[in-house]
Each structure stands twice: as structure tokens, then as C-alpha cells.
Amino acid sequence: MNALERIALVLVIIGAINWGLIGLLEFDLVATIFGGGSQAGVFARIIYALVGISGLVSLSILFKPNHEVEENHHYQPQS
Template sequence: MNVLERIALVLIIIGAINWGLIGLLQFDLVATLFGGGSQAGAFARIIYTLVGISGLVSLSILFKHDHEPREKHHYQPQS
């Protein structure tokens, strides 16, 4: 996973936690932290936009074909 994909994943996790809070508690953490005033409201919109873009970027992870064999770790007792 490259750096862009890792950043996208972190933003998706933030977005998922925020949506979970909205669904369970009707509490929008991003809006609470950045939603007051015009400049802070603009910052909240930027966060929402980045989370959305991260979802689109992560589509590439979903459809990525991993052609490299994964290393298998076998336990080998020492003699």
C-alpha cells in the first residue's frame, strides 16, 4: 500500500467514525470541531471533501490485483 492509499485509508476511518457518531448519537464531530464561523465552516467542508475523495481513491485498493505472492510465515521449532 503506497502513501496516498494510507492517507486515504486514515481519512476514510475518520469519516466512518464521524458517520457512526452521527448515526448513534446525532453528533457531528467534524462540524463541532471546525463548523463554527465562516473560516472554520470552510475547513469542515474541506475535511468532508477530502474524505469523499479518499473513498474514490480507495476504489483502486478494492480492485487492485495483488500479483505478488504473499510470504507465508511457518513456525519452525528450534532444535
């Protein structure tokens, strides 16, 4: 997994936590941190956009073959 994929995954996790908070507690952490007002709302929208783009980048992780798993699948440990 390269650096871009790791950053995207972290942002997707942040987005998932934020949506969990919205669903369970009706609390939007991103809007609270970055504000919901006129100028501060721009920063929250940037974060939302980055999380969305990260979700698209993470799709490549989902469909990427995992060579380590494939190689270890054929490995038979000796008793």
C-alpha cells in the same frame, strides 16, 4: 500500499467514524472540531471534501490485486 493509499484509507476511516457518530449519537465530530459557522464551516467542508476524494482513491485499493495473498495461496507448508 503506497503513501497516498494509506493517507486515503486513514481519511476514509475518519469519515466512517464520523458517520457512525452521526448515526448513533447525532453528533458530527468534524463540524464540532472545525466549526459550523461561516468562516470555520469552510474548514469542515474541506475535511468533508478530502474524505470524499479519499473514498474515491480507496476504490483503487478495493480492485487492486493483492500479490502477497496470491503468492501465499499457492504455498503449502511442510509438516
